Amino acid sequence: MSAPATGLRQGRWVAFQGMLRDRPSLVLVGVLLLLVLAIGVIRPGTIGPSWVANTILFAAPLGIVAAGQTLVMLTAGIDLSVAATMTAAAYVAASQSYFGSARAVLLALAVGLVVGLVNGLGVAVFRVQPLIMTLGTGLVISGGLLVYSLNVSHQGPPAVPDIVRYVGAGKLLGIVPVSAFLWAAIATIVIVGLRQTGYGRLIFAVGDNPIACRLAGVRAWLVLLVTYVICGFLSGVAGLVLVGAINAADLSLGDVYLLPSVAAVVIGGTSIYGGNGGYAGSLLGALILTVLSSVFTLLDAPDPLKQILYGAIVVLLAALYVRTTGDDG
């Protein structure tokens, strides 16, 4: 909103702010370090290589699903089916492992792709509001998964395929999480892709002004379709990484990721109205949320107070972010 202006500001502050406005992720990094510091204070000696490794390992699923969510939200949409998709992919992988890892993994990824395709068709071709469309598919997936679990389970011992286990929980040289590499790869592709590829540019464009896109000869529906497919696929991958890390699947494994997947994105500075933002922020957002939950596990306080504090801290950090970047939401 451009209505009321912000009043007097000193030149140096303005310059500093200009610098931050161009690199808002710096602020998020600062926030992240702040939280790590907090842990160091609450329990000295916690912070160390292995802690970092574990944190990344548990942030990876969120980070990966947040990548898909970011793309979708940049197009002014939202995908509420990501959590159900993660669960489905995880459960399918575990229940199919009996028939071989390859089949298990491929089927799991297929689940993601199909869900993404359905969402994409609904939103891009039939113009269903993304929220409703993905809410609906979310229900369909969980329902379908229940049916699946009743019919397909018990065919063989459910077990997380070794490869999935390795990707999700394995560590190179006993320290560097394998999932970190996968996440890094995805992050690079998404970040570079958004900046440097035509498709990436079009995601922003479609989210900003569909009419302008049409006018410029962009077929927005195609962009949307692809975006939702990618989001579905990434959800599937995230589900696999998650089940790898947890080493067991149930019918609600991924559900806890629905809100965080959105929270990570918006905390990362992507607008829910589309056209503005990026994945670097969401990535840091995912890390921040993960570290924050660690803080609250280690913090000894009554649960209600913890919840209140959690909310308060999120607001404060976001406010700090807005102040320093001078970017009015």
Add this chain to the structure above:
Amino acid sequence: MTDDAILLETRGLKKNYGAVVALRSGDISVRAGEIHALMGANGAGKSTLVKVLTGDVTPNAGTIRLEGREVRFNSPANARKAGLASVYQDVSLVPLLTVAQNLRLTGTTMAAIRPWLEELELGDVDLAEYARDLPTPTLHLLDLAQALASLPRLLILDEVTATLPADLSERVFRVARRWRDEGRSVVLISHRMTEVKALCDRATVLRDGSTVGVVDLASSGQEEIVSLMLGPAAASVVVSEGAVADTAPAPKVDPSPAVEVRGLRSGLLQDVSFTLRRGEVLGIVALEAQGQADLFECLSGNRRPDAGEILVQGKTRRFRHPHEAIGAGLVLVPADRALALLRQRSVLENIALPMVNQLKRWGLINTRAERKRVKAATDRLEIDTRAGSRVMRLSGGNQQKVTIARWLATGFVTLLCFDPTRGIDIRTKEQIYRVLRELAASGSAVLLFTSELPEIQLACDRALVMFGGRVVAELTAHDATEAALLRAAHGLERGGTGPAEAAS
């Protein structure tokens, strides 16, 4: 008249957005009972000054004195109460409310606004329509009527006439004169030198956010003002009006038809046929809503015609999506930049948008090449990209230029321009005419609808005049005097050259 009472006086008004200095030191002094022009190139800071004056944004420094008393408004509403009412450059009616509701918001009574609606010939606008569903000119006029209803002592018009056809601009001017005669004051922002000279008493000129002079329009010539606006160096570049067409390099590199239109019907479009050749700039002249808009809609591929055909380089084309038209080399520059721009994205991304699609580049973009092409375009139109990280922060005129630069960078065969020079300063207009000529010379075809009749002789080889959805006349640039064009545009030229001839 120097001893007239000063109504409004500002000292060193300053406004910066982050690093961008929109207004460095805006000084303006308006007398009671005068029409005061506020002039300056695109991005000079005119609109910012208006916003600061009316409390739409708060200045970082400076003072505003109204009849000697220092004032500071924290909202346009308060400014209105104090007698300052403005019609902003970008329409400021709430889109999802009906016109009536918009009026209610400002507490304007029907009784108060009726006469002004009549005055501006808005009598039969349906007040129950959503603002969103009304065309921009209507909205601007409604905005004006509402401003008038509050009987302000100072009325500020920021490029209102830019969106208006000639005859309606005339209405606005009449109101302005009346205001002056009643001892009230008007501040008028316009890039049309002629209307400024015809209407205004004095002009305050802004350059790069600072007031560089106040001129008495009666006594001073255009060159003086232009050199004030652009700085002496740049001013010399600007040639006097009327020269472009003659000085342009000889066109007709390849006279083969770029686009042929045969018996086109759609919306208000009754039955239109004509041929647009490579190497020519073909002007379209018409009053509002004579079908010209529908013509551009069809040519740009945004709508399928009800009947008739469009031949592009000899082949019949039926466009289902602008994408296909662009593929066939037809690109559109719409008048309303809001429809064409990605507000939150950078100037570069806005200009590169069609390239991305056209080049079908799903791999990595060659950013160096892209930057070069974009830079070439922005330089050619001299776009002020200081606030280029988000197009919405550009000045109105610069935004308009971006919509043209986009196609310069992307390339095309046929350029469809629908009133492209709205709100563009005199110098840039010259540049754009020049660019159009050069494009034609280099073998492109240009179809130019303009609401500024002089542009025809400045930029075009031929002009088609439309009336009632038909082409009623074809004139060569030489015969296309304003008078001739107007007569034809009002459909007075019965039995003039009909479609058949026009097409040949």
Add this chain to the structure above:
Amino acid sequence: GGSNNTGGGTKKYVVGISNTLTGNGFREEMICSIKAQAKASGVVSKVIVANRNTDPSGQIADVRNLISAGVNVIVMNPSDRSALDAVIKEATSKGIVVVTVDQGVTSSDAYQLYNNQVKYATLGADWLFKKLNGTGNVIEMRGINGVSADADRHTGFTQTLASYPGIKVVKMTFTNWSLDPAAQQIKDILGSGLKVDGIWTSGIDSTVVDGYTTAKKPYVPTIGADNDAFIGDLINLKAQGLSGAAVTNPPTVGGAGLAVGLDVLQGKSHPHLINLDPAIWDNQSTSGLSELQNHYDPKLNAYYSVTYQVAPYTTYTKDDLLKCADIG
């Protein structure tokens, strides 16, 4: 109310099930056991299930809809202790037999098969604290804060704690009965270098054990529920030093509930309050170990509860339970 005879022959009863937590293995298994029992009973013509994520107010609506659907018996896992009393009265007044399972209600109109959650906690906690010889640091990993099942378990836990002054609860977390939070919590706790001598979980058990395995930390005595994977851990990881016990919390209480309900319909009498005290199977005593081995089934899902039957009520086959087959 009134029974419809569409089923013909002896199959004359319509069964309604109301559950308010989906995607939860415990609850799904509970529903399956009811279906299996319906099949086994041979007197049920149709099973109507109201199964969605909702709250007491939603469950009230569901139960009312079951009443409208003309069921003869309703088996429900009540989402609140007292909120459903009114609707239960509504049902019984229409001659419908209402059986609440797993959790209790204050209504006196319903037959209740109650998984004694207080006892669930005391049994496990007592075993754990004894195992630690009454001294040491323990973690209490609870379920969902604000749910009565969780509150009851906490009550039991604290009661037991009172009699072991040497035991210190160094950390209390809420797993929300889902795997991921539990996994992260155990990761954080292990990483923080907190000295832990024993762990009591409200059911997300094998995930905690797995946390120790992946962190390559020596196991500590662990209490969990009768979830298959945990049972497996107790058996297979004993050699690696995992000691612990599983406390039964049979979701099959649902099947038992239906059995009772059908009995009542057929004129047999049952007490209104049937308190199912949990059993505890530890992997230290030979008796416990044999129980564990009897129940373990490597083919099952990690969190599938292995208390297949609730004697003497349920009469279905394990196969029907696993297939979750409808009456065919």
Add this chain to the structure above:
Amino acid sequence: MSAQAIARPRVAPNVARLLRRNAWTLGTYGLFVAVMIFTVAIHPNYGPFEVQSLVVGALPLAFAAVAEACVVLGGGIDLSIGAMMAVANVVAARYMNHHDFQTAILVSVLVLVGGTLAGALNGVIALRTRVPDIVVTLAMSFVWGGVALLILPQPGGGAPDGFLALASGNVLTPWIPAGIVLLIVVVGAIWIPVKLSRIGLALYAVGSDRTAAFRRGVRIGPTRVFSYALGGFFAACGGLALLMSTGIGSPLAGTIYTLSAISAIVLGGVSLAGGRGGVMGPIIAALVLTMVPADLILSGTDPNFGQVIQGTLIVLVVMAGGLAPLLRSRRRAIVPGASSG
């Protein structure tokens, strides 16, 4: 003459325009009727009892939807509606317990005031910090959730029967459940005056275009806070409704309503971008969303497919609703003045 031209040739007489503008809401009504007919078809002896069930089940969601609508219409979004419902619910249950009707009414008045303030607080925070509404309210949902747990650590409390009867009883005939009357009275008493007053207009204006609204003389800040306060008020109503239907307070009550409320308003024709829609649509949508699972029970559908069917239904419905604009938007003119439609 060009003035006529500029005042774009009238596309349709006012009646038609009215239909066009409220097409979606009317569609929602139509959907409701359709579902109702279907219900009666599969359950011929549909009677007062079933109507009562519908209302009892729909009341909290309906209030939640209205609350969310108030915020979204004003250009915001509130993810803490459910948590605020929980707070209202536990406060009421805790302080009404073992008291008489008068006290209960007094308590509920205080709860409503409290809810209004809580909502306003959400708005003020969003306004002062300039943090996006979604982030603020997401965070606040944790805060309110914590507060609820502080007030009532586990389900409990209660309310006098007279109070419960406000929702579960019926008026005049058993065919008219008290709950629906309550809903209509409360929403009507608050919303209609708002809608008619200038502040209501301002609310829509801010939701539609803040800059334009500001230039029209709307005070953005207060208006936004007002919309959140209104949301808070109706959220509190939702919390009380929960108490009325269950007779107890639960710290987790309401949490499930945030998301369903948002889907209800979207189904009910409220644009998430703000400024477009009303509260009637969402209420009807809430009723529909309550009837679908009910029908699944009444028709005895295979429960395993319950969610699948529900999800598909929702999508199909919106798809159908989306087809009309789909056809229109194809003709969206990009050249001003072009005759569109």
